[in-house]
Amino acid sequence: MAESTHPHARDILAEIEAEVAHELEEERPPVGGRAYQTVGALVGIAIGVGAAVLAYDYGLGSLHKPGPGMWPFIVSVVIAALSAVLLVVGRGLTDSEAFTRSSVLPVVGVVTFVAFAVLLPVTGFEIPALLLSVIWLKLLGGESWRNTIVISVVTVAAFYFLFLYGLRIPLPHLIAF
Amino acid sequence: MDLTAFLDGFALVVEPKNLLYCLVGVLIGMVIGVLPGLGPAATIAILLPITYTIDPVSAIIMLAGIYYGAQYGGTITSVLLRLPGEASSVVTVFDGFALAKQGKAGTALGIAAIGSFVGATISIIGLTLLAPVVAGIALDFGPPEYAALALLGVLLVATIGSGNKLKALIAGAVGLLLATVGRDSFSGASRFTFDSLQLADGIDFVVVAMGLFGVGEILYNLEQRHGKRHVPAKVGNVWPSRKDLKQSSGAIGRGSIIGFVLGVLPGGGAVLSSIVAYAMEKRRSKTPERFGRGAVEGVAAPETANNAAATSSFIPLLTIGLPANATMAMLFGALLILGVSPGPQLVDEHPDVFWGVINSMYIGNLLLLILSIPLVGLFVRILRVRPAILAPITALITILGVYTINNSVFDIFLMVGFGIVGYLMKKAGFDPGPMVLAFVLGSIIESSTRRSLLMFSGDPTGFVTRPISGTILAAFVVLALLPVARSLLKRRRSAAAGVESSAGVAEVDAHRGPGNVGIAGDDGGRDVVVLPPDALDVAGVGQRVRVPEPGAGKHDHHRTE
Numbered sequence A: 001m002a003e004s005t006h007p008h009a010r011d012i013l014a015e016i017e018a019e020v021a022h023e024l025e026e027e028r029p030p031v032g033g034r035a036y037q038t039v040g041a042l043v044g045i046a047i048g049v050g051a052a053v054l055a056y057d058y059g060l061g062s063l064h065k066p067g068p069g070m071w072p073f074i075v076s077v078v079i080a081a082l083s084a085v086l087l088v089v090g091r092g093l094t095d096s097e098a099f100t101r102s103s104v105l106p107v108v109g110v111v112t113f114v115a116f117a118v119l120l121p122v123t124g125f126e127i128p129a130l131l132l133s134v135i136w137l138k139l140l141g142g143e144s145w146r147n148t149i150v151i152s153v154v155t156v157a158a159f160y161f162l163f164l165y166g167l168r169i170p171l172p173h174l175i176a177f
Numbered sequence B: 001m002d003l004t005a006f007l008d009g010f011a012l013v014v015e016p017k018n019l020l021y022c023l024v025g026v027l028i029g030m031v032i033g034v035l036p037g038l039g040p041a042a043t044i045a046i047l048l049p050i051t052y053t054i055d056p057v058s059a060i061i062m063l064a065g066i067y068y069g070a071q072y073g074g075t076i077t078s079v080l081l082r083l084p085g086e087a088s089s090v091v092t093v094f095d096g097f098a099l100a101k102q103g104k105a106g107t108a109l110g111i112a113a114i115g116s117f118v119g120a121t122i123s124i125i126g127l128t129l130l131a132p133v134v135a136g137i138a139l140d141f142g143p144p145e146y147a148a149l150a151l152l153g154v155l156l157v158a159t160i161g162s163g164n165k166l167k168a169l170i171a172g173a174v175g176l177l178l179a180t181v182g183r184d185s186f187s188g189a190s191r192f193t194f195d196s197l198q199l200a201d202g203i204d205f206v207v208v209a210m211g212l213f214g215v216g217e218i219l220y221n222l223e224q225r226h227g228k229r230h231v232p233a234k235v236g237n238v239w240p241s242r243k244d245l246k247q248s249s250g251a252i253g254r255g256s257i258i259g260f261v262l263g264v265l266p267g268g269g270a271v272l273s274s275i276v277a278y279a280m281e282k283r284r285s286k287t288p289e290r291f292g293r294g295a296v297e298g299v300a301a302p303e304t305a306n307n308a309a310a311t312s313s314f315i316p317l318l319t320i321g322l323p324a325n326a327t328m329a330m331l332f333g334a335l336l337i338l339g340v341s342p343g344p345q346l347v348d349e350h351p352d353v354f355w356g357v358i359n360s361m362y363i364g365n366l367l368l369l370i371l372s373i374p375l376v377g378l379f380v381r382i383l384r385v386r387p388a389i390l391a392p393i394t395a396l397i398t399i400l401g402v403y404t405i406n407n408s409v410f411d412i413f414l415m416v417g418f419g420i421v422g423y424l425m426k427k428a429g430f431d432p433g434p435m436v437l438a439f440v441l442g443s444i445i446e447s448s449t450r451r452s453l454l455m456f457s458g459d460p461t462g463f464v465t466r467p468i469s470g471t472i473l474a475a476f477v478v479l480a481l482l483p484v485a486r487s488l489l490k491r492r493r494s495a496a497a498g499v500e501s502s503a504g505v506a507e508v509d510a511h512r513g514p515g516n517v518g519i520a521g522d523d524g525g526r527d528v529v530v531l532p533p534d535a536l537d538v539a540g541v542g543q544r545v546r547v548p549e550p551g552a553g554k555h556d557h558h559r560t561e
Helices: A004-028 A034-058 A070-092 A100-124 A128-138 A145-166 B002-011 B016-034 B041-052 B054-080 B092-101 B105-138 B144-161 B166-177 B207-226 B244-264 B269-284 B296-312 B314-319 B328-337 B349-370 B377-381 B388-408 B409-427 B433-454 B465-494 B499-510 B524-530 B532-541 B549-559
Strands: none
Touching: A004 B296, A034 A070, A070 B166, A070 B433, A100 A128, A100 B207, A100 B388, A100 B409, A128 B388, A145 B002, A145 B388, B002 B016, B016 B054, B016 B328, B016 B349, B016 B377, B041 B207, B041 B388, B041 B499, B054 B092, B054 B105, B054 B296, B054 B349, B054 B377, B092 B105, B105 B244, B105 B296, B105 B314, B105 B349, B144 B166, B144 B433, B144 B465, B166 B328, B166 B433, B207 B328, B207 B388, B207 B409, B207 B433, B244 B269, B244 B296, B244 B314, B269 B296, B296 B314, B314 B328, B314 B349, B328 B433, B349 B409, B349 B549, B377 B465, B388 B409
């Protein structure tokens, strides 16, 4: 009896895990295909090989006196080797997500981040912060204009007082009292 | 155990300022637990810059509060929306949502809150008693032991955590590589800096964490949010009846122990323990068919276990200086920023931090119990806040936060760069968690390995001949080879017995009730259709239905292992 409960017990665990996976699966966008897995593994190989070449140039030294390149070289070789295994073994994996039309949204998000960083030292933080929240609320979030304007202004004002007066952190700013 | 230090720790925690930070921490934790999207690791990453402005003890108390507070908050959405706020509350969905449909959402939330409190408190008592002992043992560790332990930590997090193990190992190795960027502390040579002055001192941990976790998750959430509105179920009476309490007391007790034990293991943590605790109750139950249809134990067990695990995962961090999961890696980084290096000497050198954090958890959990039972209605209302409104606010906190660390625009660009990497990793099925963790441990592994080699005058067998480091390395090898051996064994077995595997399929499905399929398990033939692998394969590869790939189908589930 005791022997038979053991495999059964593992079945329940495996079954619940499957169920959990299924539960998570329902909310997920479509799975990316083999190309995604291949690209992922190739990027890994590229990082490993590239870093190994650089590390080799830094000097490996010996075990008695390891050079600066020894440890990064070992790690890079491991990355390349594991990625090569992944290239072969991982083709059938379904844990990637396909890019869809809504993948444009993060791209817009990145652009606003970069624009913010460029504008910050030039104009202070108020204008880029206001622009960022307007774009995120209206364009990315689909809020109404009224909500967008109210929330953006309140948010920027709150950050202004929080950082400059609450935490007393000197941010580049335009408006001074 | 040093009783005076323990009591001093309490005195520190009940200082109004620290009580306030504790309250703020658990409140933030509950809120982000309720809101699907940002997890505790991402939230702590985003808030890391704050640690530069407040004192160490308060900062750690607050950040720790976010972590265990999130475990409470995650329950609420699981029960009311069938939408787990945190991965560790996924199994709670089965019975929690079933109870909610029967109008017993309040009971589920009440039992979860009580279970969480009991589990966490038992775990803190264990932590209080065990942590100083473990730290005492670890005091004898030298560089070889540290190198071996840290390496084992990276391996464990990669292999026990969710997701594909190979991918997690690759991510971990890339994290180790990233840690080498900058000036080599032994020879002074610049590595991977590409002649950039900003990279000469290495990459700031906060920038990496904020990028990979914070920005990566923000970008990912932007894409996921296509206006699916969920209407929360009604919450009735939150106080569970005496019968419910009696019914779940066993589950709470067992959940506490399972959570405590699994939480200590690196990579184990809250997610695994909640699944194991649920499985345990279902197996022990005389009426397993109730599970998935609104069994209170099905809520009590995983919720107790995930809180107990969240608490006990502090043990390796505070005693050996090894973060057990991604969130602990955040706290590890935060401690380093504050000039406190976590490890066996922590209890002696910084008893205020050590006991302050541990004792704040007694208070924090009490606060959470108080917050979550009477104020549950308030948190339900938070569910109505649209994620679109919070997105720009989190984005601004992140950008301004990373800028203020060094007043550096370069840091913003670097963070956005890591954010893009984090986003792409998620898309390609790589978990950024092991990468951040390995990044934190990278310099420890390298410097202790090289220091050990100096000790052994270049003879690498020294690692194996020292008893403790030898044992740890042996464990490393066994754990590294175990999955390979298991998959080989599985392949051989499945090739040998096709009959057995088909029986297994039928069984998996018979229990697949909770979703929306009948539990009756009428016949084996029809069931196969419902199996996830088929559905996924179809979604993934489109037209082709590949028959001879049961192995690949199994792989689909490793996300949650």
